Amino acid sequence: MNARSSALPDFPWDLLEPAKAIAAAHADGIVDLSVGTPVDSVPQVIRQALADASDAPGYPLTAGTPQLRAAIAGWLARECRASGELGVLPTIGSKELVAWLPTLLGVGPGDVVVIPAVCYPTYEVGARLAGAEVIRSDSLTALGPDRRVKLIWINSPSNPTGRVLPVEHLRKVVSWARERGVIVVSDECYVSLGWESTPVSVLDDQVTGGDYTGVLAVHSLSKRSNLAGYRAGFLGGDPALVREVLAVRKHAGMIVPAPVQAAMVAALGDETHVAEQRARYAARRDTLRSALVKSGFDISHSEAGLYLWATRNEDCWATVDRLAKRGILAAPGAFYGPAAQRHVRIALTATDERVAAAADRLAEPFAD
Template sequence: MSVVAGLSGRLPTFPWDKLEPYKATAAAHPGGIVDLSVGTPVDPVPELIQKALIAAADSPGYPTVWGTPELRDAITGWCERRLGARDVTHRNVLPIVGSKELVAWLPTQLGLGPGDVVAYPRLAYPTYEVGARLARAQYVAYDDPTELDPAGLKLLWLNSPSNPTGRVLSKEELTRTVAWAREHGVLLVSDECYLELGWEAEPVSVLHPDVCGGSYEGIVAVHSLSKRSNLAGYRAAFVAGDAAVLGDLLQIRKHGGMMTSAPTQAAVVAALGDDQHVREQRERYLARRTALRDALLKHGFRIEHSEASLYLWATRDESCWDTVGHLAGLGILVAPGDFYGPAGDRFVRVALTATDERVAAAVERLA
């Protein structure tokens, strides 16, 4: 067995490959496929961000892993303005090459390995488990993180708003979990990439002083511009929190050359400095959410959680694959809930990331 095969052998089967036959069925619909399976943005990159990228296109030198001072200013300012965080310094922030990269490689970059434990929600983004596997660490899914056995637990993932369920953790839940993690010396990393997309709840960051007590010790928050600014193609994200943790990550990432491109850094400065385009994009998603939610309910679905994020967590109280097949017959492709853990085997995840025209087509077919 080759070394490469040995590494890939630690990973589960890539789940999306299982969806291909259903995608073919949906694509055969006379009106074409409505792909609501993947949360990839479809709306244009805001013009002010494109202009910032173009203006920085002549960037012949290497960018820095820590980012420009302007980028760090933009991140710290956004954290204070949008998250309510206090006294955020440059040492409390670090740009990353998209949030998925960070999630997949964080356990390795933290030096975790056999005997160490990574914990994540029972229903969760699959890359939390992938990251643990890559590091050869153990992993465990939880319902309530404060009921975990802290022995050997080194990394605790939170995800609020949740992918896939859209569940939002309350300020009280976050505060209790932060206190528990600190008591047991466990690093808490909160994936908050959907924080600006709250519909029926107002998501709160672990960096909010009411949650963390004004100290960032032992906590890190992950944020992405993919959804809120349509920048999935730019690979633009950052982490904020414990300066000691981020300082170590900075040194490791310098050695690894894990740097965001200079034009992307300039684009992020523009994106974080403008709230108007985020409000406009929220309105687009809200309209699509309302239309799809009403259509699914009328079609006999039940929707749970989904108070935030870019998905509807829906069920017909049957196998998720039966539901995927049913909708594929209508030309609609969705993600089966068991992609996110066995507990999701009777749900599907319906993304709001399709054009208005395609959403309208889905609504018509569900009628």
């Protein structure tokens, strides 16, 4: 093991294998609610676009085709209410972008990357890959006058908590960062899945007024369009920063395949399939939320996104074990930071049949 890999944390889902084995032994099979991977079909309009573009013998453009760049910019203008001149860039899903973005932006040893106190593990991984120090904080004032801060991650709607950051908070973060020359990156992969709150993009005119200096937003088609298998994501925001990222990605060969680029154009141009998928998730959410509450769980935040952030006010691994004995696999809060040790994350990404099975099993009394 080299120094770089030894500096990384254990891959979280490897630690879940014992619980997964217990859940898989259930007589009616496992209900895996631990990972937010889509289970519904890729919409036909997207599959057709992929097939039509499959004769692609040449190298694709790292920057994306003109059609894709226009589709991304148009979608950000419509759905994120961004009226300014945007830099845009397709990426190979969003996880690789999150993991490599600090490095691509020149963050390195001696620098600090700020991540939310409870958050997606890859923010920390990306900072460590760059050799930077990581600070977990939801409070800007707690950071003090630390001039080493180079990049701050925000995530709304949050994975795992489903919390939505209000416009006032987003404006405050952007203002704080600009005063200090810090880059703000907002992970907005769940922005299309607001339930009890309407998520606002950091690119929204209410936040930036069309000035994206020092601001980037990360988006994904994995959840809204069931394209996790296509690895289809994109970046939008400060044109200068996007050009900087593009320049490095050209050298590194980080290119979205041409057929996937065509599929992304189709996905971004059609909101009908998004509404249909939202309706599926809404029904599954209602079923799971009701079953969890009836069985003694409290639901925290969870006003948007693809998860329910649930607690029995006990150590998260104890809750994982209780659920595993009923054939239900959940993600322990410990995966998302020390402040999340008493919660579990319940994904909405299971078939209707499996969600109904989970609800039936949750109706069984929990033994102490």
